[in-house]
Amino acid sequence: MPMISPCPSAASSNPASDATSRCTPSRSTRSSRRPGSTCRDRTCRGRLIAPVIATKGPAQRDPFRGAVSPPLLALRASAPRGFADLLARELEGCGVSEVRERATGAAFLGTLESVYRACLWSRIANRVFVELARFDARDADEFHAAVREIDWAAHLAPGTTLACDFSGRHPAITHTHFGALKLKDGIVDALRLATGARPDIALERPGVRVHAHAQGSAITVSLDLSGESLHRRGYRGAGGEAPLKENVAAGVLLRAGWPELAARGGELLDPLCGSGTFCIEAALIAADRAPGLRRDYFGFLGWRRHDAALWERLRAEAERRAAAAEAAALAAGVRVRGSDRDPPAIRGARDNAARAGVSALVRFETGLLAEAAPLAPREADRPGLLCANPPYGVRLADREGARTLHRELGEVLRERFQGWDAAVLTGAPELGMELGLRAHRTHRVWNGPIECRLLRIK
Structure with missing residues (x-):
């Protein structure tokens, strides 16, 4: 019985350089800015990562296969405290690279296929996130302005529902509900300006769930590709008293x-x-x-970058x-x-x-x-x-x-x-x-x- 690795072995690519840029004050209008390029909003003084698909550099040609290998995504996964080392081992088995263990999870690089494998095969992970942006924001206005600079139309198709979460400790944004509200406002304002429409909000099982985490004034904005905690396998009925996760x-x-x-x-x-x-x-x-084979919901299913054919191939393999x-x-x-x-x-x-x-x-x-x-x-x-x-x-x-x-x-x-x-x-x-x-x-x-x-x- 094959039990050494949680996932079939997958070839990993070497990461390219981190594509970040310094936000600088400018009077340029938003329409003159290419999504993912330097932020030119006068209230934003942070750092923005380039769009997620180009987060770790352009696609590279694989010398062994003679094909263009997919770009790497900046990713992180959360896990119950005390199990981060087991999570890191699982992720390596799913074909990711540069795994960096943390107290409550791991950060790593991976392709879309390795993300799907992690969501499908990880027995330890709570959630899997793909990072969209990192920036400094001194207050709620700077946070809102920086969120607006992300190319949300690349991630939410028209009609996709949205949910927003905020966590961590920020010197000015002291309530997580308020932080989630400002995150939602920034996304909605950006989409209204770019497409003329705004997404509906769905607190339960949204098409796309966006998460912002603050460490001081440094904020990371990510998509929650799991959608809801991966410990919910889909088999539990009434859990009884004090159920074990x-x-x-x-x-x-x-x-x-x-x-x-x-x-x-x-x-x-x-x-x-x-x-x-x-x-x-x-x-x-x-x-x-x-x-994850019996789950009927993941956060990536409503993501505009979702590859349905790839996902179905991995499910059939499982x-x-x-x-x-x-x-x-x-x-x-x-x-x-x-x-x-x-x-x-x-x-x-x-x-x-x-x-x-x-x-x-x-x-x-x-x-x-x-x-x-x-x-x-x-x-x-x-x-x-x-x-x-x-x-x-x-x-x-x-x-x-x-x-x-x-x-x-x-x-x-x-x-x-x-x-x-x-x-x-x-x-x-x-x-x-x-x-x-x-x-x-x-x-x-x-x-x-x-x-x-x-x-x-x-």
């Missing part, structure tokens, strides 16, 4: 070495499975199924890979199981697995934690991984109950799972101590706003 679950599984264990025909058990997120993500990995890998996983004896004492949770988990397309690899059963055990008979060399996210008090308002459950989990691991690996995600270090087992590695990670500890136990 899908990309956090995938990150835990990658940290615990599940791809390698699955390649050896391993077994995975989550004895506290709830809505089945660990199990479903484990099955997606074992079946080499792209996590479908073929999944069909071949699922058959191989079943032949290798991969087993993924989840149990929970709550029958409605088990019914929901089964429904989620069906929507994810992995019902053939996953089995869910109603059962108590005290009854959890490996499948029997089991070959001595068949690896096993127990993965669990026990309740940790903060989310269920039951601290003492959380301690009791952690102690019971530790007893089950000691008594029945000798020779297995375990990955336990807990919301507080003191609860991890209740397991009574020494973790050989501890990772600090976040599930949404909740700081957690991932304990890896052998």
